[in-house]
Amino acid sequence: MPYRLELTGITKRFPGVLANDNVTFAVKPGEIHALLGENGAGKSTLVKMIYGIMQPDAGEIRWDGAPVVVPNPKAARKLGIGMVFQHFSLFEALTVLENIALGMDAKIPSRELEARIRDVMTQYGLLLDPHRTVATLSVGERQRIEIVRALLVDPKLLIMDEPTSVLTPQEVEQLFDVLRKLAAEGCSILYISHKLYEIKALCDSATILRGGKLVDTCDPKQETSRSMAEKMIGAGLKDIVRLEGRSFGQNKLAVSHLSTQKAGHFDVPVDDVSFTVRAGEIFGVAGVAGNGQNALLDALSGEIRSDKDAIAIDGHGLGLLDTTGRRKRGLCAVPEERNGHAAVGDFSLSDNSVLTARDRLGMVVMGLINSGAARTYTGKVIADFAVKALGPASTAGSLSGGNLQKYIMGREILQKPSVLVVSQPTWGVDAGAAAAIHQALVDLAAAGSAIVVISQDLDELRALCDTLAVINMGRLSPARPTKEVSVEEIGLLMGGVHGATEAQDAIPA
Amino acid sequence: MQFRLEKRREPSQFMLYATPVAAVALTMIVGAIIFSLIGYDGVGAVREIFLTPLTNAYKWQDLGVKAAPLIIIGVGLSIAYRANVWNIGAEGQYVIGGLAGTGIALLTYGMTGWWILPLMVLAGMLGGMAYAAIPALLRTRLNVNEILTSLMLTYASVQLIYYLIRAPWKDPMGMGFPQTRLFSEAARLPFIIPGTIVHLGVPIAVVVGLVAWFIMTRSVFGYRMRVVGAAPHAARYGGFSEHKTIWLALLVSGALAGLAGVLEVAGPFQRMVPGFPTNYGFTAIIVAFLGRLNPLGVIVAGVVLAITFVGGEVAQTTIGLPNAATGIFQAMMLFFLLAGDILIKYRVRRVVPQPSQGAA
CATH class of the missing domain: 3.40.50.300 (P-loop containing nucleotide triphosphate hydrolases)
Known part of the structure; x- marks a missing residue:
């Protein structure tokens, strides 16, 4: 039986970065396959190429054994690839049904669509009133809309990008039940997450990326969370060091x-x-x-x-x-x-330091900004928090999410x-x-x-x-x-x- | 083969400066084609509009005089636009600034003293500020869009000129012409190069540009304007209130438009006339964008737009091009510039469908 999805030597280069370097792995029908890696390891780039948002510079994608080119997401859906993004694209003022109808490639009469939605919902226990306004729904319920939307095209591969980051423990369990049921019916699932215990609980195999390269494909049930984390970051993982039995002050x-x-x-x-x-x-x-x-x-x-x-x-x-x-x-x-809130994407990191640290660290003298002080402080944040950036002059928007977060946390923490x-x-x-x-x-x-x-x-x-x-x-x-x-x-x-x-x-x- | 846009990791510095140049070049090429098609000497029109003002040394003084108000207003607008405060009514603030200066000049008519001109300048700036305060108040109190209010106030300001020069300020010796009397010597802007029409407003414009550049790049005020425009939510997090920023942006741009107004009335006009509103306030919008909302860029852009004004006049006499042609060229420039801006954040990539072959 051929693999559902087979990637061979996938390489994607951005200016200055090799996002994916000769990545090769395969997903069997009905398999729940985890894609693990640090921020900037190339997971998102890889799934974007599978879903047709980007094109690989080199390498081959095989679908059910036959080589394919996925020029755009519409073609991906046509092949049977569904994707649930980390950030939902829903209109809050519209109903569940209207939101789903807007995302469909084919025009389906609303009554027929509603019947199909109800079918999918009952089949997988994704309970939701199609006529409710999205604004009144919890995040977990909103995610269900996205899943239903993906399931309506009868996917043979479902890509889930960090799906549990916003769910309660109970909602996570419900989601896992749905995914297991889907897999049992032969749908392959590519599951992207940082939460290692989830991957151990859910996935049949895991592909670990680091710095755009494939590090290992392993069976998460045979690994410990720690061993997977160490493969992911390529070094020993440090535990939180804290003094036991310390007392609190005033x-x-x-x-x-x-x-x-x-x-x-x-x-x-x-x-x-x-x-x-x-x-x-x-x-x-x-x-x-x-x-x-x-x-x-x-x-x-x-x-x-x-x-x-x-x-x-x-x-x-x-x-x-x-x-x-x-x-x-x-x-x-x-x-x-x-x-856009904690940092300004178009500004350099140095200018972003001025945003919150200017008064506490004396970066302003008589209404003028001491850019030298801002640069020095930013350099210190970058060094102390191991921020992957070219330097204080890099724009905040050019950093990956995790690196930007390290910078922002560092910027505040170093102000003591x-x-x-x-x-x-x-x-x-x-x-x-x-x-x-x-x-x-x-x-x-x-x-x-x-x-x-x-x-x-x-x-x-x-x-x-x-x-x-x-x-x-x-x-x-x-x-x-x-x-x-x-x-x-x-x-x-x-x-x-x-x-x-x-x-x-x-x-x- | 297919082209598509791909987002750049960092905005391109090269494109930031290349697109204004490309916009000017495209304007010349497309302008030549359009005017040829409608039966004029297209290439000649472009030559007269863009090159003659530069090659003919006699025209340089005109360039300076035309560029000065464009630069002063454009600098103010570039500051406001940085903060996403869309003051479209600089023309009105320019008019009120000119009227305020005229008021002082008429009050002090016949007097002498070094203090008259500074007082006029002060009045002009306050006038422009006050006129820009109306949209600021409406925006911050009632959330009325400043684009509409500032634009509409422009038309009100022009009516105010017509009223004042027809009744209370009318020149008693003017044989009924709707204009004020000629300002007395102390209320006229001195010429700085003898034998030319280059007045004190020209160096003032350059100084305004340089000072604004320094403030925008180095000061907390400039930082405030930039951060509010780039990310309003982050600005609030950084402690910059939105309302205060709207006020500052409108007051500063209004004051500079008013300054340009008073320098114009005390310089080239030397009296208030119905023809005082010459659309500098609107053209300065193009100047601000062509100059990349950077005060130094605005100085260059002010000169470029001044070239089209001066060149447009040349082309009227030599080629018989209609006056509206100048406006067409200026609008095309803004159009190409805004269209080209996408290349700063995106690159054009040729997409070649990948041959599906076995070995990669």
């Missing part, structure tokens, strides 16, 4: 009865949030995306003002200050969106803030870089800073945080020491069950 950051206004139609504001973080403590905020995390970060960073005493450091109210005022008083923040608030610190970042970022956060806490980590990655929060709370529909659950809460409990809180007393008015997931 209350550093105090948030009391913080609420924000609903800014846009689809914005989820925070509602009466209170918590305190002590010096040396890492406070985790878990929750499914779109439950008020963005508003919480903006309110803490100063992009949204609040009552004076809703946010205080060492007892001094900061609620009325803007981001610059708060930074001067030691509160730095890193928002979730890297490009007394309070650091970060959202999704390792989102889309590979294991090696994530470990480095985690270690830097732990070190900053050890030096006496109070840290708030807002994340959807439970494993990250459990590994990193001393205290955990869950945000759901803008409300924060009571904080508990991480050791005392189980994954199941957090999962339920993420789904909106706030304990017995509030169970009646909770919104089921």
Whole structure:
């Protein structure tokens, strides 16, 4: 029986970079095949060539044994290749059905399409009301739309790009059931992820890329997560080093009865949030995306003002200050969106350092920017956080996601803030870089800073945080020491069950 | 064979400077073809418009005088456009600046003193600022698009000229002509090169460009403008409020348009006349973009557009080209420039279908 997909000697060159260097691997029918690698290892480039978004410079793609050229995604779909992207392309104001209809290559009458959608949904247990507006759906539900859209073309190969980064543990399990069912019916799945335990749980084989080259194709069930991670980064993996039994200092950051206004139609504001973080403590905020995390970060960073005493450091109210005022008083923040929010893609890294570090590090003298100081500081961030960039003059947009995140985290951490608030610190970042970022956060806490980590990655929060709370529909659950809460409990809180007393008015997931 | 656009990893520095040159070249080529097709001497028209002003030394002074207001306004617009604040009404701010200067000149009529000109300049800048403050207020308070308000205010400003020079400011000795009296000596801009029409406004324009370049590249103000334009969300994160930036952008561009207005009225015109609005404020939009929103580029672009103005006049007399031809050439230049801009972020690649062969 021929392989479903066979890549031979695939090579893709970009100016200055060899994104894929002679990559060869094959996927059998009905196989769940993992594609593993650090950021910039060439995974995305490789799947883009399979899906026809890019063309290889050399090499051959065989489909069911016959050589093919995939000039564009439409041709890929025609062959039977479906893809679910990491970032969804959905119109929030339209319904599920309308969104799917817009993405179809062939014009299908809406009644017939709805019947087919319902078929696919019941067949795979992807339950969803086709007439609901996308804006009212959770991220997990939105992903289901993308999966349904891909399944409608009866794919023989489904490419999933980091599908679980935004799901609750329960949603991940549901997704895996769907994927296993698909595979059992003979559909091959190419699964891109950083989460090694998921790959061990789900995949039949794994291809590991590093620096555009194929490192190994292995059976993940025979490997440990650690051994795969080490193949991926090409070196031994460091554990987070932290002192056991350290004590916390005084209350550093105090948030009391913080609420924000609903800014846009689809914005989820925070509602009466209170918590305190002590010096040396890492406070985790878990929750499914779109439950008020963005508003919480903006309110803490100063992009949204609040009552004076809703946010205080060492007892001094900061609620009325803007981001610059708060930074001067030691509160730095890193928002979730890297490009366009935490950094300006068209600007050099050096100019991006001016964005948040200009006052704390004296880069401004009499209204003029000391570009030498900015360059020196940027060089230090690049060196200390092992950012892969040509230098301070590289534009932020030219860095891969993980490297840009390392730069942004470094830019804030090296300012030695007394309070650091970060959202999704390792989102889309590979294991090696994530470990480095985690270690830097732990070190900053050890030096006496109070840290708030807002994340959807439970494993990250459990590994990193001393205290955990869950945000759901803008409300924060009571904080508990991480050791005392189980994954199941957090999962339920993420789904909106706030304990017995509030169970009646909770919104089921 | 097939062509397609591929995104560059880094924006091309070469294309950043090559596309304005290419836009000018394409304008000359296409212009020659178009005017040949409609029965003029196309090549001659291009020669007269683009080359004669440069080869004829006598025309150089005209270039300087035409370029000065274009550069001053263009610099202001380049600052506002950097911040994505689309002040389209520089013409109106230029007119109000000119009127404010005229007001001072008429108030001080017959007086002497070194302070009159600086006072006029100050009044002109404040006038332009005040007129630009209206769109700023409407935008920040009521979220009204500044493109519409600033543009519409231009037409209101022109009516204000007509009113003032027909009634309260009318020259009492003017035999009914709708114009003010000729400014007294102290309210006229001095000529800096004897025997020419080159006035003080010309070096001022160059200084404005240089100072603006320094501020835009080195100061927090310039950084603010650039970051707000490039990524508004990141600007807020960096502590730059959007409203303050809109105000700054409109006030600065309004002040510079007003400055150009007062220098024009005190320089070449020396009185307020109905023909004072000469579309410098609109042409400066092309200047700002042709100059890559970079004040140094704006200086060069101001000269290029001045060439088309001066050359257009030459071509009217020598080839009989209609006056509108100048506008056509200027518009083509902006068109080619904006079209060519895609090459800064993208490259054109020839896509050759890959032969499917066994051995790779």
